[in-house]
Amino acid sequence: xxxxxxxxxxxxxxxxxxxxxxxxxxxxxxxxxxxxxxxxxxxxxxxxxxxxxxxxxxxxxxxxxxxxxxxxxxxxxxxxxxxxxxxxxxxxxxxxxxxxxxxxxxxxxxxxxxxxxxxxxxxxxxxxxxxxxxxxxxxxxxxxxxxxxxxxxxxxxxxxxxxxxxxxxxxxxxxxxxxxxxxxxxxxxxxxxxxxxxxxxxxxxxxxxxxxxxxxxxxxxxxxxxxxxxxxxxxx
Amino acid sequence: xxxxxxxxxxxxxxxxxxxxxxxxxxxxxxxxxxxxxxxxxxxxxxxxxxxxxxxxxxxxxxxxxxxxxxxxxxxxxxxxxxxxxxxxxxxxxxxxxxxxxxxxxxxxxxxxxxxxxxxxxxxxxxxxxxxxxxxxxxxxxxxxxxxxxxxxxxxxxxxxxxxxxxxxxxxxxxxxxxxxxxxxxxxxxxxxxxxxxxxxxxxxxxxxxxxxxxxxxxxxxxxxxxxxxxxxxxxx
Numbered sequence: 001x002x003x004x005x006x007x008x009x010x011x012x013x014x015x016x017x018x019x020x021x022x023x024x025x026x027x028x029x030x031x032x033x034x035x036x037x038x039x040x041x042x043x044x045x046x047x048x049x050x051x052x053x054x055x056x057x058x059x060x061x062x063x064x065x066x067x068x069x070x071x072x073x074x075x076x077x078x079x080x081x082x083x084x085x086x087x088x089x090x091x092x093x094x095x096x097x098x099x100x101x102x103x104x105x106x107x108x109x110x111x112x113x114x115x116x117x118x119x120x121x122x123x124x125x126x127x128x129x130x131x132x133x134x135x136x137x138x139x140x141x142x143x144x145x146x147x148x149x150x151x152x153x154x155x156x157x158x159x160x161x162x163x164x165x166x167x168x169x170x171x172x173x174x175x176x177x178x179x180x181x182x183x184x185x186x187x188x189x190x191x192x193x194x195x196x197x198x199x200x201x202x203x204x205x206x207x208x209x210x211x212x213x214x215x216x217x218x219x220x221x222x223x224x225x226x227x228x229x230x231x232x233x234x235x236x
Numbered sequence: 237x238x239x240x241x242x243x244x245x246x247x248x249x250x251x252x253x254x255x256x257x258x259x260x261x262x263x264x265x266x267x268x269x270x271x272x273x274x275x276x277x278x279x280x281x282x283x284x285x286x287x288x289x290x291x292x293x294x295x296x297x298x299x300x301x302x303x304x305x306x307x308x309x310x311x312x313x314x315x316x317x318x319x320x321x322x323x324x325x326x327x328x329x330x331x332x333x334x335x336x337x338x339x340x341x342x343x344x345x346x347x348x349x350x351x352x353x354x355x356x357x358x359x360x361x362x363x364x365x366x367x368x369x370x371x372x373x374x375x376x377x378x379x380x381x382x383x384x385x386x387x388x389x390x391x392x393x394x395x396x397x398x399x400x401x402x403x404x405x406x407x408x409x410x411x412x413x414x415x416x417x418x419x420x421x422x423x424x425x426x427x428x429x430x431x432x433x434x435x436x437x438x439x440x441x442x443x444x445x446x447x448x449x450x451x452x453x454x455x456x457x458x459x460x461x462x463x464x465x466x467x468x469x470x471x472x
Contacts, residue, residue: 084326087324087326087327088326088327089410090320090323090324090327090409090410090414091323091324091326091330092410093405093409093416094327094330094333094334094408094409094416095330096401096404097330097333097334097397097398097416098330098333100396100397100398100400101397103397103400104396104397104399104400105394105396105397154393157341157390157393157394158341158393160336160340161333161336161337161339161340162333162336163336163340164335164336164339164340165332165333168332169329169332172330172333173326173329173330174325174326174328178326180329180330
């Protein structure tokens with residue numbers, strides 16, 4: 001049986017930047033589970049019809065098809081209970097906050113900073129789709145939305161509680177990483193893959209945590225292809 | 237044996253607004269533990285000399301003296317393990333984030349909004365001390381720091397992940413409240429006691445949570461004296 005993860009790819013099939021897919025790749029590594037990835041583009045909606053879904057990640061595990069990153073973490077804890085990701089009832093309730101903190105506090109500031117880099121990293125056949133859906137969401141053009149000054153300032157403020165916590169412990173989940181770390185690190189991988197923007201000062205406890213996260217699971221994050229690894233692809 | 241909590245008071249001895257003390261009062265009620273409060277003023281430093289500390293809350297429980305709100309929650313779980321507040325290792329690590337989120341994301345926006353109301357609620361003998369220490373911390377006068385427009389906008393942005401979570405569950409800790417709820421609710425009680433500022437729209441899931449929190453433990457929060465209950469004390 002092969003475990004398969006549908007994973008968003010960009011201008012290169014090995015350029016994988018989806019923050020939601022990164023959560024799942026870290027979670028699978030945390031559990032020590034093998035898998036293959038299936039490269040997918042934003043506009044390959046038909047390929048996910050079997051899952052009744054139109055976005056990645058989609059995990060196919062034997063007969064099981066699971067969508068949405070948080071639900072996949074939940075599924076993994078249920079079927080592979082060793083090395084808990086979300087943990088028991090009280091721990092799981094708290095983990096859920098980090099999903100929202102990542103998506104509603106951290107990612108928006110990053111998005112304003114890296115949006116033009118992100119567009120550049122997306123496969124050409126997906127760019128019209130990306131522009132149309134995001135411009136509708138933001139209520140303005142990507143070029144108008146793009147503002148590293150505003151984005152970095154927003155991110156800096158949003159990171160304040162994380163900075164406090166990581167000044168006292170190595171991981172969000174304590175001495176060892178688990179779901180809260182992976183939920184938050186997804187957006188950092190997203191930005192790292194498509195952009196060279198320095199989101200966090202290297203004197204920040206958040207920076208030291210990012211370095212630890214990159215090293216985890218045999219350097220899973222650090223070894224991932226970045227846009228700067230593709231000759232001629234990045235001219236910022 | 238009487239359990240005693242040193243609790244900050246304002247212009248009236250029954251006006252109790254410390255966000256850190258509110259965390260502990262909710263935690264004691266959660267555990268079903270009786271206690272008496274000892275009213276304390278910012279400048280009564282000598283009265284806490286026995287605890288080698290200069291701030292409240294200070295909990296005296298038989299021979300034990302415990303300071304700092306988070307440490308008191310920890311102590312209560314250790315000595316009275318029924319009805320866990322922080323919970324096991326993984327849950328506890330995650331709870332710690334909410335301490336920082338309350339203190340570094342939520343309270344600063346509230347502070348800018350209610351600072352002049354807060355000064356007005358403080359006992360006259362404490363006001364010089366309060367002004368001096370806070371103006372040093374803010375790097376400007378209280379009057380310059382005071383900006384409900386900026387404060388409410390900052391708070392609105394900081395509440396975004398909490399809003400997402402509470403759109404899906406009754407409490408931060410799930411179906412029932414525990415440490416994460418109490419850690420976050422402290423600052424909301426602080427603002428409620430000293431000010432009539434509407435921090436959150438009544439259509440916001442955070443507002444519905446605040447109402448639930450006020451009703452908990454026999455209306456512990458709702459029945460607390462507010463500045464508006466003191467005749468002539470509040471003329472905003």
